[in-house]
Amino acid sequence: MGTTTGPDVGAIIRGARANARITQSQLGAACGYSASAISRIEANKLRPEHSAMLRMCEVLGIPPERMRGSAVPDGAAVATVTVVGPSDEEDAVRRRKLLTGAIAAGATAVVGSGTASAATSSGDPAAGLEDALFRLPAAEPVALPLLTARTARARKAFRAAHYADLGRTLPGLLATAAATRNAATGHARQQASAVLARGYVLTAELASKQHSDAAWVAADRALSAARDSGSPVPVGEASRVLAITMRRSGSWSSAVHFLTREAAELDAAEQRPAAVRTTLLLTAAYSAATGGNRSTALALLDEAEEDVERLPDVPGLFTVEATRAQVDIYRIGALNALGTPDEGLKVAAGLNIGYMVTPERRARAWTDIARMHHALGDGTQTFAALRRVEQEAPQEVRRPALRALTSNLLYGPARVQGLREFALRTGALPA
Structure with a gap:
């Protein structure tokens, strides 16, 4: 996918950050990124996910509509968001509060x-x-x-x-x-x-x-x-994690191409290679969604779903299982990334997370559901899903991305009972 025409997003972020006298480490901590990732974003070498882009806009006081038509390699234009909010003075106070909490919470999350x-x-x-x-x-x-x-x-x-x-x-x-x-x-x-x-x-x-x-x-x-x-199975497992790093660096289209090529080389007639192939398709689908390629994302999800229906359960895949529940969670995540979280509500309603076999996967499922509700503006349901993440895997909810989501919810317009105590307990708010 070629470079879209539009504003220099990196320059806008860099200028707003410098004007606010915020370091790359501080901005990263507030948004769930490392300082080096912020540096690549400002150099237009990495495209943040849609939710992270909105978070940066909020922290830096950038009108989100300025990001429409993002001139970022391999990236889709960021959707226009209409913001109706408080006065400039109130907004400035709110951003200072948000930064104080999020930066302190994320100070140790900057990787070195x-x-x-x-x-x-x-x-x-x-x-x-x-x-x-x-x-x-x-x-x-x-x-x-x-x-x-x-x-x-x-x-x-x-x-x-x-x-x-x-x-x-x-x-x-x-x-x-x-x-x-x-x-x-x-x-x-x-x-x-x-x-x-x-x-x-x-x-x-x-x-x-x-x-x-x-x-x-x-x-x-x-x-x-x-x-x-x-052995083809370890190759597939390693290909998946390499593609994830590609996607996180902004090269989502390269990740999709790499994953689909590797998936095609796995034998669909043998249970274990076929199950690994399904996990590659799921990761490719989410990668396509982060780039805004809806047709490719949904087609890959449908293909993975067909594979799951044909295959018996294959226990023991290394980190990600090839099950119908896993397909549904990836579909919710992809719809979040595509900016259509409302389409994930029906999928979530039919999902039984208890069927997922590990705490890590169940926590990831609740994370995607939390993101879905947050994108829909439902703070109560977002917090309920975050609580489920904590119940499944207490260390998962302390990840930088989850701390940033908690902090964003904490300093949002709605008051959610119990959220402040949760933020203190999970490190999203300094004690």
């Missing part, structure tokens, strides 16, 4: 390099990943069954949304997996490569949740190790 102890002190489970990826700790090779068991425990921590435990585990796991792979030959080396790939998949998943640039490195290494394994 560090160690596992840095993750503990900052509250960011991914804080030490970037440094660890470039300087893996010393490790000795171990027997393949032991390595596989350690990786299974790390996967269990991810699926349970125990991100602090996972962040502490990953550097040592990656180092041991790399040492084991390097010491092996033949088929044993291929098996170790598959295990190493999955360690990097978990690293990329955690880094993406925390908006860490370490996701790029981890995803690239995951795919390289997966290809060395010679």
